[in-house]
Amino acid sequence: MNRSAKYLLSALVLTTIGAYSLAWAHEDGVLKVTTVAKSTKAWDGEPLPAYPTGQPEITILRIVIPAGEKTPLHTHSVINAGVLLSGELVVHAEGGLTKTLKPGDPLIELVNKPHWGQNDGKVDAVILVFYAGVEGQTFTHIVDEHENHDAPAEK
Template sequence: MKTLLLRVVPAALVSLFLFGCNSKSPSTDITREILLRTSQSWDGTRYISYPDAAPELTVLKLVIPANTQLPWHSHPIPNVGYILSGELLVEDQNSGQTRRIKQGEAVAEMVNITHRGVTGDKPVELVVFYAGSKGIPLTE
């Protein structure tokens, strides 16, 4: 009986959370938009594989001041940035290739490729989602 309660109570709580406590039809007000689905970074480089370890997700909110050049850096793991406000120019150090990302757009970051972001006359606010493993740095 105790085992049954341990299964039923959490399921009931999740249902109440997801669907609310009223009789209103669930999900009628939910909209869904895929912002990005890709297996390659913004420059076309394909992602190869994940580390052989348990996943660890990290989400950062960053605010980059206007007229700022971030230092050249790379990421050892896949990540995606979503621009909340402003515009960010991303540059590949080796090829010189660039791409401008604007408010409401998502960008698949480069993995193991040196790059940087540059802001214009307005600050940039973005959220970055990293898919890595414990002990692996987000940026190098």
């Protein structure tokens, strides 16, 4: 058997073993994959913008909104999505649009649109958020409600 045939046979064997291992692991309950969110649109139903150009940088933040508190009015300049880990959260956008989140609910955030989150519950709301930006970019901006312009917020 020539060298190319040996490599092909080895790759086929490894692929087959890997496929059986994955199936075996899944059948035993070791591996389970669930799509939590997949969309081309933000939570308001509008299409997501194109990704920015530059060196991609992913940021993951764990955000705690205390019971009875709300976030400032803000915008995001990049695509981001999160999953509410605990508590309850209502997100608000212009025009009275709202979305209520319970633990485990996903949220594909608004981009370049003012919004805020409000925790009317009795426990802290904890959300894990993934931001798809570019290196060095500030991705959240606090909106000055009096002057109606963006001021950079901390990353």
